Amino acid sequence: MKRIPLFLSLVLLAGCLNYDESLVVNVDGSANISIQLKVARQIREQLKLDYLFDQAKVQALLPPQARIDKFTADTEKVINTLFLEVKVPDLKSAMSSFNSGGDFFGEIKFSQNPKGDYVYSRSLQGIGKKISEALAQQAGDPRKQNAILSILSRSYFSYRLQTPLKVLESNANKVEGKILFWKIPVTKLAEPAGVVMTATFRQPPSLIFLAAIGALGVIILGLTAYLLYRGWKRKRS
Numbered sequence: 001m002k003r004i005p006l007f008l009s010l011v012l013l014a015g016c017l018n019y020d021e022s023l024v025v026n027v028d029g030s031a032n033i034s035i036q037l038k039v040a041r042q043i044r045e046q047l048k049l050d051y052l053f054d055q056a057k058v059q060a061l062l063p064p065q066a067r068i069d070k071f072t073a074d075t076e077k078v079i080n081t082l083f084l085e086v087k088v089p090d091l092k093s094a095m096s097s098f099n100s101g102g103d104f105f106g107e108i109k110f111s112q113n114p115k116g117d118y119v120y121s122r123s124l125q126g127i128g129k130k131i132s133e134a135l136a137q138q139a140g141d142p143r144k145q146n147a148i149l150s151i152l153s154r155s156y157f158s159y160r161l162q163t164p165l166k167v168l169e170s171n172a173n174k175v176e177g178k179i180l181f182w183k184i185p186v187t188k189l190a191e192p193a194g195v196v197m198t199a200t201f202r203q204p205p206s207l208i209f210l211a212a213i214g215a216l217g218v219i220i221l222g223l224t225a226y227l228l229y230r231g232w233k234r235k236r237s
Helices: 006-014 042-045 057-059 092-101 125-138 142-152 207-236
Strands: 017-025 029-041 068-073 079-088 107-112 118-123 155-164 167-170 174-176 179-185 196-202
Touching: 017 079, 042 079, 042 125, 042 142, 057 068, 125 142, 155 196
Parallel strands: 017 155
Antiparallel strands: 017 029, 029 079, 068 079, 107 118, 118 196, 155 179, 167 196, 174 179
16 A cells, blocks of 8 residues: 655645735835745645745746835745735836736736726636646646645635725625635635635725815805894894
8 A cells, every 4th residue: 555655744734835915005005915825845846836935036026116025935844934025115006017927926906997996806816727737747646636635625825905995895705894804725726717806995085075075064054054043133123
């Protein structure tokens, strides 16, 4: 009876691919991104993710104006780890540049619909394709392929999106105020339909607009009171 290779046994115990990302969009249109990745060394090689552990190569995937504030990578242990913090001065103008690195980070879109609402979408088909290709390479070894599938079934892609906008609708697993959370099994990323995270937001009225409405209300109330007073005074005379 064949044994599962040692590296697969270790990975089965430790987990294989867990990705956590947070995107915070600020009121001024800038954004902060933080990424944490844990992946078994052999799975990293299978999915050809070595470039993610090279700061220069990651910077090349980002928009020119984006700045890496922190980068920590460890590829020495059985489970490789990556921690990354990125500052984007203007997220809206950076969208097209992000799409060029879509093989792992995914195609990101942030636009306005005819109603003026903001529509966000992120396709994760790039990483799904990498997983499918890695499994196809093991087609001649069903035992190894099943072991990898077993590992991936306990791995997740977690994503957190926070904006100053009101959430109208989304396909997130959870919404807390203006924060959306997705937790997607890695095996689902490899399905033919792929995964697309979506959300629609509405810009709340600005403080200036609210102040103007409030001032107009005061003026109308004052004018109404004045007209009522004049009418009452005429009746008295």
